[in-house]
Amino acid sequence: MSEYTNLLASYRNPDGGRQVLLEAATELPSAARELATEAWEHPWETARHAIKTAGTAAVMGVALGAIIPSRGPAAAITGFIFGAPIVINGIRRIGNAYSAGERGDADIHAIGHALARDTISGTVDLGLGFAGGFAGSEAGGAIARSNTPVGDLCQRVQRFVLLGENKGMSALNKAPNLLKEATHEPLQGAQVEGMAGNGLPRQAWFAGKDSALANRLSQFETPTQEFNLRMGSLHGHSRYSDGMGLPKDIYAKAKAEGMDFYTITDHNHLAARGGIKPGDPRANDEAGTPIIAEAPVEYSQTFADAKAATVDGKFVGMVGIEMGTIGKVGGGHGHGIDSDGAPAAVVEPGVHTQSAARVSESQVPSALKSPAPTSLHEAQVTPGPASGAKNNGGAPVERAIQTAALTPKEQAIAAAEARDAGHYGGVNHSNIFETSEFFRATRQPRPETLSDVLMKPFRRLLGVSAPQEVVQTPKVIDYNDGDYAAMVTHLDQIKDTSGGRPIIQLNHPRYLADEDPNLPAALRGRDYGVKSFKNVAEWREKFGKYASLIEVITGEALNPNPVEHMGEHDIAPVNLAGYIDKGLHVSPTYGRDDHFAMPGGRPAGTGILAARLDKASLLDGMRERRTMATTNTKLLQGYMTVNDAHPMGSILDQAAIND
Numbered sequence: 001m002s003e004y005t006n007l008l009a010s011y012r013n014p015d016g017g018r019q020v021l022l023e024a025a026t027e028l029p030s031a032a033r034e035l036a037t038e039a040w041e042h043p044w045e046t047a048r049h050a051i052k053t054a055g056t057a058a059v060m061g062v063a064l065g066a067i068i069p070s071r072g073p074a075a076a077i078t079g080f081i082f083g084a085p086i087v088i089n090g091i092r093r094i095g096n097a098y099s100a101g102e103r104g105d106a107d108i109h110a111i112g113h114a115l116a117r118d119t120i121s122g123t124v125d126l127g128l129g130f131a132g133g134f135a136g137s138e139a140g141g142a143i144a145r146s147n148t149p150v151g152d153l154c155q156r157v158q159r160f161v162l163l164g165e166n167k168g169m170s171a172l173n174k175a176p177n178l179l180k181e182a183t184h185e186p187l188q189g190a191q192v193e194g195m196a197g198n199g200l201p202r203q204a205w206f207a208g209k210d211s212a213l214a215n216r217l218s219q220f221e222t223p224t225q226e227f228n229l230r231m232g233s234l235h236g237h238s239r240y241s242d243g244m245g246l247p248k249d250i251y252a253k254a255k256a257e258g259m260d261f262y263t264i265t266d267h268n269h270l271a272a273r274g275g276i277k278p279g280d281p282r283a284n285d286e287a288g289t290p291i292i293a294e295a296p297v298e299y300s301q302t303f304a305d306a307k308a309a310t311v312d313g314k315f316v317g318m319v320g321i322e323m324g325t326i327g328k329v330g331g332g333h334g335h336g337i338d339s340d341g342a343p344a345a346v347v348e349p350g351v352h353t354q355s356a357a358r359v360s361e362s363q364v365p366s367a368l369k370s371p372a373p374t375s376l377h378e379a380q381v382t383p384g385p386a387s388g389a390k391n392n393g394g395a396p397v398e399r400a401i402q403t404a405a406l407t408p409k410e411q412a413i414a415a416a417e418a419r420d421a422g423h424y425g426g427v428n429h430s431n432i433f434e435t436s437e438f439f440r441a442t443r444q445p446r447p448e449t450l451s452d453v454l455m456k457p458f459r460r461l462l463g464v465s466a467p468q469e470v471v472q473t474p475k476v477i478d479y480n481d482g483d484y485a486a487m488v489t490h491l492d493q494i495k496d497t498s499g500g501r502p503i504i505q506l507n508h509p510r511y512l513a514d515e516d517p518n519l520p521a522a523l524r525g526r527d528y529g530v531k532s533f534k535n536v537a538e539w540r541e542k543f544g545k546y547a548s549l550i551e552v553i554t555g556e557a558l559n560p561n562p563v564e565h566m567g568e569h570d571i572a573p574v575n576l577a578g579y580i581d582k583g584l585h586v587s588p589t590y591g592r593d594d595h596f597a598m599p600g601g602r603p604a605g606t607g608i609l610a611a612r613l614d615k616a617s618l619l620d621g622m623r624e625r626r627t628m629a630t631t632n633t634k635l636l637q638g639y640m641t642v643n644d645a646h647p648m649g650s651i652l653d654q655a656a657i658n659d
Contacts (some may be wrong), residue, residue: 031116035367054132061136066144067157073165087104093118107566166220173204227609231633232261236594240292241266242273244285245597247302251317254599263318265431266292269441299438300471312614320433324441329513427482428527430506434496438474461596483596484529487544498616505549511578540583547584549590552576553629560596566604566631587625587649605633625649
């Protein structure tokens with residue numbers, strides 16, 4: 001019998017190991033019930049084991065959390081060291097069970113059941129260890145942050161560890177560049193996408209893009225750079241939208257007034273002139289000049305005028321686009337309803353309506369009320385989102401408009417409202433800077449009247465027609481007015497004129513009104529296209545990637561008169577704080593928003609901290625949030641740095657406690 005047993009034991013079953021693994025998977029439920037029963041029957045032993053496992057991990061976690069930075073190589077290595085024995089032990093158990101199953105006399109069921117028990121108990125121990133270690137490391141971190149002698153000692157150790165990590169990563173990061181340095185190949189600095197302004201890579205070759213390690217290393221390797229504050233404006237209009245004057249003349253005025261830079265940001269939609277009435281000083285100046293959305297060649301002409309005005313080191317002309325129509329907070333586009341359901345003030349899209357007054361139904365022009373349809377020429381208009389369109393919180397309001405009672409311009413606007421009923425109305429304006437592509441909010445073109453045809457020859461003689469094709473018409477990107485999600489999708493495919501990531505500025509924000517808790521939830525928080533994204537988190541991630549600037553000082557955009565003093569009423573820091581709280585990394589600017597060929601006219605200005613006075617350096621400063629806003633450029637200028645090395649706008653790693 002003994003000889004037979006020895007012979008059977010020496011027999012190898014090549015499928016036995018696989019059968020053990022399958023059996024263990026099958027036995028997991030019964031093994032779990034068995035272990036649960038044992039724990040119930042022996043509560044003290046179970047509790048003692050759990051306390052010992054979690055407590056040991058917690059004690060070690062406290063010690064390590066107090067002296068090791070929470071993010072970085074040291075923390076990763078420590079976590080690996082703690083996790084490796086458990087993983088190795090688990091692999092060893094599986095290997096032993098697999099080998100045992102290949103024996104000829106192996107009891108497959110018993111081995112599989114034992115492996116299932118080991119798997120469950122090991123998983124529980126791993127969970128207890130993780131929970132204890134995590135809690136302990138949090139407690140250790142709290143000790144390190146405490147204002148005590150022990151906390152001070154822990155902080156010193158953490159900074160020592162952090163410095164060692166940084167030096168090691170820096171040496172590792174430089175290794176692939178040794179050949180470049182040996183051949184004296186220069187780095188091109190800010191002109192090369194993906195490079196920092198000082199010529200160093202924005203990310204380590206061994207770390208993910210924009211990762212904490214890459215960010216920390218860039219801070220460690222970046223030498224102190226010499227910056228100077230450059231003063232100017234990032235928001236203004238010409239006769240190509242709803243302003244006055246030609247771009248070349250506006251740039252010349254800005255230069256003569258001593259500005260370092262000036263940016264023309266004409267509106268990108270056809271309805272921008274809707275609020276300009278007879279007697280407005282802009283009306284005569286704009287007569288005969290098509291709006292830029294009708295003649296995108298004007299956008300290219302603005303670039304040409306900006307280039308002609310630019311003298312590096314003295315003055316820089318820049319170009320942007322002001323995106324989309326603006327709606328009343330809590331309502332839809334122009335002829336929508338206000339937050340209480342009453343008719344909103346009748347203001348054509350494009351007009352600044354932050355403080356539009358409510359009007360009664362009797363004050364609404366009869367042409368915009370809802371008469372019974374009487375002919376085939378009447379159109380159904382839905383200012384809010386159409387049925388089936390993505391809901392942005394505005395209630396559909398169907399109105400029948402008798403087109404015969406409207407002027408051609410009113411008909412065009414009404415038709416545009418009807419066609420684009422799915423707009424995400426209520427969004428605010430934003431600027432996109434220096435993209436060679438022209439983003440056009442889709443709207444119905446203004447119909448050409450008999451007067452337009454007859455006046456064309458005279459307008460050409462007077463020089464008020466659209467620019468001739470002396471510059472190349474830009475590529476036009478059409479997107480549904482207010483659909484910021486679609487706009488951002490296009491931005492993902494392009495660069496600005498310096499080769500960098502496009503930059504967005506939030507214009508004339510209205511945070512308190514937009515986030516008014518008295519508004520219904522669906523009508524709250526709609527500015528800057530939030531409702532065109534799936535949720536705020538997606539908006540923060542996708543839109544926030546480009547949003548770097550926010551206007552916190554306003555310049556009375558529609559006041560045609562110079563202003564000598566700007567005070568407290570012109571400043572709204574709550575807008576900056578509010579959008580930072582919403583998760584955007586934005587820095588303050590001044591919103592001149594000139595409409596009357598008066599680029600100055602106010603003592604306020606925007607300051608950009610830049611290495612040089614040229615377009616690439618200014619854009620880099622805007623992109624990196626190195627901006628400030630002041631109510632008086634002569635009396636109040638300044639900027640901030642951290643530890644005399646990191647300029648305002650920097651996003652710093654806090655892996656270790658800083659001084």
